[in-house]
Amino acid sequence: MLDIAILAAGFICLIxxxxxxxxxxxSLAARLGIPNIVIGLTIVAFGTSAPELVVNLFAAVxxxxxxxxxxxxxSNIFNVLAILGISSLIYPLTVKTNTTWLEIPLSLLAAVAVLVTAGDVYLDSSEAGYIxxxxxxxxxxxxxIFLVYNLKIARGNPTDEGTETKDYPYLQAALYIGLGLAGLVLGGRLIVTSAVGIAQAFGLSERxxxxxxxxxxxxxxxLATSVVAVRKRKVDIAIGNVVGSNIFNIFLILGVSTVVTPLQVNSGSFVDIVVNIAASLLLFAFVFTGKGRQLxxxxxxxxxxxxxxxxxLLITQG
Structure with missing residues (x-):
């Protein structure tokens, strides 16, 4: 019970x-004259991926x-199957051309990249997978490359990638940045510690x-961003948020985590890798069924x- 309480506190601090x-x-970037497009594609995008990044860094260390x-x-499986599933139940999601032909395939490529990098057992006849x-x-x-592509697309469509910013004085912005970083560090540490304790208590694996x-x-x-966007009928934001997050998770977060600590991939993880690829393929297929490019x-x-x-299946077999 204590570990569960610590886990909940960690998520609150993290988010x-x-x-x-x-x-x-x-706010600070806007005051320094950084374009709104760049703020949306860098600070906001990194911010939504910060929870996964911080937790993974602690786990890797x-x-x-x-x-x-x-x-x-x-996270990637949850993004596609659960978040897009819930979002499209609220309101059908129309998919932009760029998302259909570039971002969703790139998300699929990222999923396949995990299989290739981890597939030493099958590709090199190694005893274990290793990233x-x-x-x-x-x-x-x-x-x-993905970040440069996003910035180039944004420059051609500035109205599509903007983001609203709050107006804080310099000192207040600096204080909030410090508090935000402290919340991320504390939350990430609490989550990893408590998650390991819960796994041991219930006899579940860390996986x-x-x-x-x-x-x-x-x-x-x-989840919150996509649901709010769909309720406001900004469906392109909802699906773009999920697909972009999946690309961030693999290329950035898994990349950074592996640089910190190389990963040994257990046999059970290959099932999850295949499920992740299947979810991306299913999303791509669903976009072309029914009326137009719509989920x-x-x-x-x-x-x-x-x-x-x-x-x-995970819980019963865990």
């Missing part, structure tokens, strides 16, 4: 810290490698805890049902 850090950093990979894969520092650096290079409790908790900012309500229901089934 509030990320939110305050984004608001204050965006403490050599909880199963949790590192579980958090990334679990090395060199492969982590390669993932970060892919992320740099299962990472794929379920930790990944869902760190994906709450994406319909029935497709959202299928996605959500698949996630609940996957979650149930």
């Amino acid at each position: 509030l810290g990320a939110d305050k850090l984004v608001d204050a950093s965006s 403490e050599n909880n490698t199963e949790m590192v990979l579980g958090n990334v894969l679990g 090395s520092r060199a492969e982590g650096l390669l993932l970060l290079l892919f992320f740099a 299962v805890i990472g794929l379920t409790v930790v990944s869902i908790g760190t994906s709450l900012p994406e 319909a309500r029935w497709e959202g229901a299928v996605l959500l049902a698949l996630y609940l089934t996957y979650l149930a």
